[in-house]
Amino acid sequence: MASHEGKPIRVALLGCGTVGTEVVRLLIDQAADLTARVGAPVELAGIAVRKPNKHREVPAELLTTDAEALVTTDDVDVVVEVIGGIEPARALLLSALRAGKSVVTANKALLAEHSAELFEAADGSGADLYFEAAVAGAIPLLRPLRESLAGDRITRVMGIVNGTTNFILSGMDSTGASYAETLEEATRLGYAEADPTADVDGFDAASKAAILASLAFHSRVTAADVHREGIASVSAADIAAAKALGRTVKLLAICERVTHDDGEGISVRVHPAMIPTSHPLASVHGAFNAVFVEADAAGEMMFYGQGAGGAPTASAVLGDLVAVARNRTHRGRGPRESAYAGLPVRPMGQTPTRYHISLDVADRAGVLSQVAAVFAEHDVSIAAVRQEGRVDDASLVIVTHAATDAALRSTVDKIGGLPVVREVVSVMRVEGEES
Numbered sequence: 001m002a003s004h005e006g007k008p009i010r011v012a013l014l015g016c017g018t019v020g021t022e023v024v025r026l027l028i029d030q031a032a033d034l035t036a037r038v039g040a041p042v043e044l045a046g047i048a049v050r051k052p053n054k055h056r057e058v059p060a061e062l063l064t065t066d067a068e069a070l071v072t073t074d075d076v077d078v079v080v081e082v083i084g085g086i087e088p089a090r091a092l093l094l095s096a097l098r099a100g101k102s103v104v105t106a107n108k109a110l111l112a113e114h115s116a117e118l119f120e121a122a123d124g125s126g127a128d129l130y131f132e133a134a135v136a137g138a139i140p141l142l143r144p145l146r147e148s149l150a151g152d153r154i155t156r157v158m159g160i161v162n163g164t165t166n167f168i169l170s171g172m173d174s175t176g177a178s179y180a181e182t183l184e185e186a187t188r189l190g191y192a193e194a195d196p197t198a199d200v201d202g203f204d205a206a207s208k209a210a211i212l213a214s215l216a217f218h219s220r221v222t223a224a225d226v227h228r229e230g231i232a233s234v235s236a237a238d239i240a241a242a243k244a245l246g247r248t249v250k251l252l253a254i255c256e257r258v259t260h261d262d263g264e265g266i267s268v269r270v271h272p273a274m275i276p277t278s279h280p281l282a283s284v285h286g287a288f289n290a291v292f293v294e295a296d297a298a299g300e301m302m303f304y305g306q307g308a309g310g311a312p313t314a315s316a317v318l319g320d321l322v323a324v325a326r327n328r329t330h331r332g333r334g335p336r337e338s339a340y341a342g343l344p345v346r347p348m349g350q351t352p353t354r355y356h357i358s359l360d361v362a363d364r365a366g367v368l369s370q371v372a373a374v375f376a377e378h379d380v381s382i383a384a385v386r387q388e389g390r391v392d393d394a395s396l397v398i399v400t401h402a403a404t405d406a407a408l409r410s411t412v413d414k415i416g417g418l419p420v421v422r423e424v425v426s427v428m429r430v431e432g433e434e435s
């Protein structure tokens, strides 16, 4: 790759929406500082948009609707992609990487599906592929996993990686606001994906979990490998029940090494969970993210910051842009894919977890013993029981000790069929405390 000592680094920006607009602002406002930090000017060569007349905030001469022509122009060194979605982002970035252009992207959906193909194209030309903004927004999390902790053995990565759902859940918990109200506000604030179901159904967090697991465990994990549950099933009653138990509800991404008889594997899951209000993650509010990383030598680390929003995300994009611009100016090279371990992803059923189960039952003698017998039959230990009688029925709340998700799920299914059980009101996993 040619050196760029002092020669301007020319940047093609794909997309000028919530994040792209802030990328343009930072590039223009910080031009002098970026030149000093890189050792060469960093210049916008063009901005690909769908509707040029919608972008009065940027110089008209930079705007184009022909993204393919822009990414293949000889005069472009770096492509920054903040369009989102799979196509045409995938085709555009493959063209750019194969032409030897460095790529910076925030596109977790794309990386969680096609990172192997993108890394292969990068290796073929020697181009850089950076994507810090794809997970946990502004938080420098991926570079520590790819570089700072590359000499350690990471065992677990767990936390809140979706700002939209955390904004919703913490709003429902603190102000009693409705799900719809908080989702609408998150969308207005620019946190949500173009299609917010990606957030609330857990797809966004699953993409991020796949990226985290791939980097942490040096294996290939895709979004399809991730056990995924969203927050649509979380009710105000669930949040109140959690509060009564000194807990709060969060959407967690949990990636961990697991060892079974047939060797080591990976568990990767995204689901709502009750965590103790004493846990640091319980204090993560709004669109903030927080992720715990555990490694053999480093021990436990916590990363915290804004996980969504145009400016916070653009900060991570610019950090990557400075890195690839420096590499091009001073003949450096960023990290490549590291998938040598090739660990298998284990099914969710084999994963140990705990359940909080809320039941409506007939209020008569022997109900508790019938329910307890089902737990015993599945070798699931009960950690806590609370029963409250009403006029003609009762509520029964059970918190279990750790068992495999398969055993817990079978237990709930069997209990739901007992004549004395009127309704399985809710089932939610419990995380973040001794099992």
Ligand SMILES: NC(=O)C1=CN([C@@H]2O[C@H](COP(=O)(O)OP(=O)(O)OC[C@H]3O[C@@H](n4cnc5c(N)ncnc54)[C@H](O)[C@@H]3O)[C@@H](O)[C@H]2O)C=CC1
Residues within 6 Å of the ligand: 014, 015, 016, 017, 018, 019, 020, 048, 049, 050, 051, 067, 081, 082, 083, 084, 085, 088, 106, 107, 108, 109, 133, 134, 137, 190, 191, 192, 193, 194, 307, 308, 309, 310, 313
């Ligand atoms: N909004 C946020 O807080 C964060 C977003 N991201 C990721 O950043 C990317 C962009 O997100 P946002 O800026 O929020 O989305 P956005 O929807 O606000 O902006 C995307 C822009 O790309 C344009 N676009 C779509 N297809 C195009 C095409 N073929 N050619 C040219 N322009 C095209 C759209 O018109 C829109 O203006 C997504 O991959 C998202 O997952 C990552 C972290 C945080």
Ligand SMILES: N[C@@H](CC=O)C(=O)O
Residues within 6 Å of the ligand: 134, 135, 136, 137, 161, 162, 163, 164, 165, 191, 192, 193, 199, 204, 307, 308, 309
């Ligand atoms: N929609 C995403 C944006 C950042 O990745 C989120 O809410 O976290």
Ligand code: NA
Residues within 6 Å of the ligand: 132, 133, 134, 135, 136, 137, 138, 139, 140, 141, 142, 316
């Ligand atoms: Na990040």
